[in-house]
Amino acid sequence: MVDSLRSHGWFRDEGVLGFTHRSWLRNQGHPDHAFDGRPVIGICQTASDLTPCNAHLRGLAEHVRRGVYEAGGLPMEFPVTSLGEVLMRPTTMLFRNLVSMDVEETLRANPLDGVVLLTGCDKTTPALLMGAASVDLPTLVVNGGPMLNGRFRGRQLGSGTDVWRFADARRTGAMSAADMSAAEACMSRSAGHCNTMGTASTMACWVESMGLSLPGMGALPAVDSRRAALAHVSGSRIVELVREDVRLSAIATRQALENAVVVNAAIGGSSNFAVHLLALAGRLGVPFGLDDVDRLGRDVPLLVDLMPAGRHLMEDFCYAGGLPAVLRELGDRLPHPHAPTVTGGTLAENTADAEVFDREVIRSVADPLRSDAGLAVLRGNLAPDGAVIKPAAASPRLLRHAGRAVVFHGVEDLHARIDTVDCDADSVFVLTGVGPRGFPGMPEVGNFGLPKRLLDAGVDDAVRISDGRMSGTAFGTVVLHVAPESAVGGPLALVRDGDLVELDVPARSLHLAVPEEELARRRAEWTPPPRAAERGWVRLYVDHVGQADTGVDLDFLVGGSGAPVPPGNH
Incomplete structure (x- = not known):
């Protein structure tokens, strides 16, 4: 159990600093006992109208807040830059490292003892995890979940995947402009991120496979009430993790990274997985390279029949048993089934009762879609x-x-x-x-x-x-x-x-x-291409970004600085 919390450095001071910190927070209606030494939990919010995949996270944060209060903690919601694939140009990958800095510095600078990361759209998950890893507080992830299946003229539509098919059909004249418009209105019919095994869903399953979110969090549709219940329980659990002093680095170990590579192969996950995994490993200080990704993913069978590698969608995956069923199905193919998780149990313990309810969606190891599905290096x-x-x-x-x-x-x-x-x-x-x-x-x-x-x-x-x-x-x-x-x-x-x-x-x-x-x-x-007129973040990025084989992180962000309590300003 932890003896002293970081937040005590702000709220237990009996001089002008403590007076100032407590007094200003009272304008939000906090009572006296809010400052009695209870854990202060950050709720890192990426909701934004400019990020359609994450817009509903405002409501999900309220369920996290209830859980924090229920467990005797004090929730503090705060925003960071949101990364939306749909609208943001030139590419959200340009800003992943910037958001990680936003998260890191916000966590370190404020009286927070633990954090719940609210993620959804592709880069929000690795960006928030990278920032949190550099600080290493107790951390738990709640993602927003995928959209419901798209439906168009009697067939299912997969967000993103069918767009590429439609685009080719439109170019050849096989699809009319009117049909394209009709399909557009049918694809994104609920809150949530892409309903295929795209990067957002891959990242959600990645986090669950590493034990950083509660079981079942990766596949539940965004609008399913069980996701709100999991968010509530996550709020309660992060308070317990703070009291137990279980930091992110205690869960996100090399064993967890190795498990994630195998799981990514089994679910047919995004190729973007590699670059984000390597970046997180760098922040954690865990030696991990492309050769590890190739070695661990070799001969791993593809078990999940989801677009773009298969036929079905995330809603079907959820009803078929979700990631817990895949983890149990992998059995001894999972390198470290006894790796710890945020529940306090191991992956194997968390999934001991998991079942597969639809063998069309989740295949067995004996009857996979492919015998070798890992990313090849x-x-x-x-x-x-x-x-x-x-x-x-x-x-x-x-x-x-x-x-x-x-x-x-x-x-x-x-x-x-x-x-x-x-x-x-x-x-x-x-x-x-x-x-x-x-x-x-x-x-x-x-x-x-x-x-x-x-x-x-x-x-x-x-x-x-x-x-x-x-x-x-x-x-x-x-x-x-x-x-x-x-x-x-x-x-x-x-x-x-x-x-x-x-x-x-x-x-x-x-x-x-x-x-x-x-x-x-x-x-x-050969001569280098001319550099564009750069300023601000883009200039910093170009001067310091690494290559894909090391995760495309900035050189001065690799590793972490922990969570010391900064000196006061009075």
């Missing part, structure tokens, strides 16, 4: 520091492929020429200049659409390679996160139209079949 002269591909979302016929390169230098070049380039079904499409520094911000453009001539010919997939990312809702044979990126002189910058590119996912190889002396000549002629 590729290396070779085109990606010496690594690249990733999600085999579960790729075309099996393209996992071993050689083709001539068609190169685009940046998004504007891509958009200008995609439908006029000389290409065929075997072409390998290469996009440069979309990495962490090159864009800047590493946007989700790696799954760019194919040339219209290929779509018209019935080609529905081709190998695409870039130093950017792709949406977790997307699909295709897409090689991503190539490191080092082209903007810093990585080999991707040296690829020319017509070069032979060889992809061999089973062998974990990505090779540019160009003689080394020719590559040396190109390298000697």
Whole structure:
């Protein structure tokens, strides 16, 4: 049990500092006993009208607040910058590290003993976790949950995933503008984040697999009343975690990270998982690299039949048993079933009674959708520091492929020429200049659409390679996160139209079949792209951001500084 709380450094002072802290808070109606030494719990809020996935978190915070009060704590809700994939430009990834700083400094600067992180849309989860990890208070995550299934003319719609299909159909004339508009109105029909196994749902399952949220939190629909009940219980539980002095680092261990890699493979999770996991590991000070992601994910069966790798949606996943059922189904395939969790029990104890209620959605280890579903880490002269591909979302016929390169230098070049380039079904499409520094911000453009001539010919997939990312809702044979990126002189910058590119996912190889002396000549002629006029955050970001193989964090944020009580200002 903890002997003294951080908040005592603010509220137990009998001089002018304590007077000031207590007096100003009384204007919110707090009674005398609010300052009797009880745990003060932060509720980190990412609700925003500009983040549709998170707009309903205002209501969820009230349920957390009730739980905190019930357990004898004092809740303090506070906002941080919200990251909404739908509206924010140029990309929310540009601001993930900024939000982590917002969280870190807010936690450290205020009289908080523990924190509940309210997350939802893609980057809010890793951003909040990274910030909290750098402070290392008792921490618990409550996510907002996925939307209900979309419904359109008798079929289910998956947010994001079906957008890409509709876009291709619209370009070829197979879908009318009126049908596109009708589908638009049917896709997002309730509060919550994407209802596919996109990045938001992947992040929710990631947190649950690491034991940082209560069991069942990852899959319950946003509008399900049981989510509100879990939020209430989470509020009570964080008070107990403070009293027990169970800090984030006691749960988010290397064992938890290893479990997360296996679970991500089993659920067909987003390729973005890798870059966020590595960033969190860096904040925790836990040695963890791309080779760990590849090694742990190898031969893990795909058990969950969800878009974009499968057919169903998050609402179906919930009713089929959710993540607890997957954890139990994995059995001894889970490296550390006895890893601790925020409940006080282990993962195995938390899921001992879990059941699978629909074998169409959650398959058995003996009858998986695929036998090897983990993210594959590729290396070779085109990606010496690594690249990733999600085999579960790729075309099996393209996992071993050689083709001539068609190169685009940046998004504007891509958009200008995609439908006029000389290409065929075997072409390998290469996009440069979309990495962490090159864009800047590493946007989700790696799954760019194919040339219209290929779509018209019935080609529905081709190998695409870039130093950017792709949406977790997307699909295709897409090689991503190539490191080092082209903007810093990585080999991707040296690829020319017509070069032979060889992809061999089973062998974990990505090779540019160009003689080394020719590559040396190109390298000697290469010049860095001009930097845009940068100021403020973007300038700081570009000067300090790392590469994809280390999580795209800022160099001065790696590691943590703990939670010392800062000196007063009087």
